[in-house]
Amino acid sequence: AERWMKDQDKLASVGQIAAGIAHEVKNPLTAVKGFLQLLEESHPHAYLTTMKSELNIAINTLTNLLHVSKPDLYEEEIVPIYLCKEVDALLLLFQDRFYDIKVELFLKDTEIYILGKRNLFLKAFFNLFKNAIEAIEGNGKITIEHFILGDTVHIKMHDTGVGIPKDKIKLLGTPFYTSKTQGTGLGLTQVFTTIIDHGGTLTINSHVDCGTTFHIQLPTKHHRSH
Numbered sequence: 001a002e003r004w005m006k007d008q009d010k011l012a013s014v015g016q017i018a019a020g021i022a023h024e025v026k027n028p029l030t031a032v033k034g035f036l037q038l039l040e041e042s043h044p045h046a047y048l049t050t051m052k053s054e055l056n057i058a059i060n061t062l063t064n065l066l067h068v069s070k071p072d073l074y075e076e077e078i079v080p081i082y083l084c085k086e087v088d089a090l091l092l093l094f095q096d097r098f099y100d101i102k103v104e105l106f107l108k109d110t111e112i113y114i115l116g117k118r119n120l121f122l123k124a125f126f127n128l129f130k131n132a133i134e135a136i137e138g139n140g141k142i143t144i145e146h147f148i149l150g151d152t153v154h155i156k157m158h159d160t161g162v163g164i165p166k167d168k169i170k171l172l173g174t175p176f177y178t179s180k181t182q183g184t185g186l187g188l189t190q191v192f193t194t195i196i197d198h199g200g201t202l203t204i205n206s207h208v209d210c211g212t213t214f215h216i217q218l219p220t221k222h223h224r225s226h
């Protein structure tokens, strides 16, 4: 087992540097893309089309990075988010995977809600759920539960997936850290940033070959983190 909590200051500084670089690199790339576009209109060529689509991949990565490292840019109002309702919609997105993955929900208390920025949270739950699905090879199970203890809302997502090696746990949430060939390494950065932005914590508990639990704790009353 390995429990670990993200150091808020470390994440903030890495995020700020990443955002700065993303911004500086994205502007010239966007300019190059504009000129490629003009060139392609006057001189159509397959190479230009390929160059444009490769540039788009790079620009999209930088845009995602800007979103995760500067959530404040995306001012949203604080609203109640009812987990049991939102999770149903989330499951629909992944339903074609559920012939070999069983999903167990302990979200019976329809009164439980968290206060926060809805779009950021839906994205965070999406990112956590997607990771859980990707961690499961063959058959497996994902369990989601929530409960209130004192002034804290607890949300747990457990999967019976491949687990995370002990020495890798401290890397989770670092922008671009991924163990997947097709990964971006930005999913957990978005999750950490969102939860910290809401005054909460995220704890990870994982056993290789057994599974992983992500444990979110959020204050029941919203207090501004900035």
Ligand code: ADP
Pocket: 127, 131, 132, 135, 159, 161, 162, 163, 164, 172, 173, 177, 178, 179, 180, 182, 183, 184, 185, 186, 187, 188, 189, 212
């Ligand atoms: P990506 O999914 O694009 O790789 P993430 O930031 O979402 O990027 O996750 C970073 C890494 O954390 C993953 O590549 C994987 O190694 C590890 N990880 C995240 N969630 C899980 C999980 N539920 N089970 C096992 N490993 C996980």
Ligand code: MG
Pocket: 127, 130, 131, 187, 188
């Ligand atoms: Mg991911």
